[in-house]
Amino acid sequence: MGNGTPIGRVRGLGSAHEGAEGWWQHKISAGSNLILMVWFLASIAMLPAHDYATIAAWMAQPLVAVPLILLVFSTFYHFHHGLTVVIEDYQHDETRFVLLILLKYFTIAAGTLAVFSILKVAFTAGVVA
Numbered sequence: 001m002g003n004g005t006p007i008g009r010v011r012g013l014g015s016a017h018e019g020a021e022g023w024w025q026h027k028i029s030a031g032s033n034l035i036l037m038v039w040f041l042a043s044i045a046m047l048p049a050h051d052y053a054t055i056a057a058w059m060a061q062p063l064v065a066v067p068l069i070l071l072v073f074s075t076f077y078h079f080h081h082g083l084t085v086v087i088e089d090y091q092h093d094e095t096r097f098v099l100l101i102l103l104k105y106f107t108i109a110a111g112t113l114a115v116f117s118i119l120k121v122a123f124t125a126g127v128v129a
Contacts, residue, residue: 022081029078036071059118060125068118076111080104 043064047054058064080103087099 022085026078026081026085029074029081032074033071033078036067036074039067040071056121056125059122065118065122069115072111072114072118076107076114080107 043058044050047058059068083103084100087096087103091099
């Protein structure tokens with residue numbers, strides 16, 4: 001790689017050829033979010049009541065808890081991927097790396113808390129406190 005000519009200075013600084021994969025991952029997670037959110041909203045709408053006991057009994061079913069956890073994973077993956085792209089595109093100084101690390105920790109913490117909450121309600125439904 002020469003640095004004497006204009007082409008020599010920019011050679012190797014072009015596309016990393018990874019943009020299409022990230023784009024597809026983002027679109028696939030958006031599609032799974034759409035499907036799971038339609039399922040979630042329709043399921044909630046069909047419940048006879050919306051009190052804690054009804055929701056807890058509903059969440060105790062494996063065919064409800066598993067899609068809810070998948071919804072959490074899909075949503076937080078989509079969230080993390082989208083904000084990573086925004087930070088990488090618009091933050092160019094040293095705070096970029098700090099923001100990316102904070103985003104990763106926040107996403108993991110919030111997603112873990114959401115999954116834990118679903119499992120806690122699902123496994124303790126019907127147990128008198």
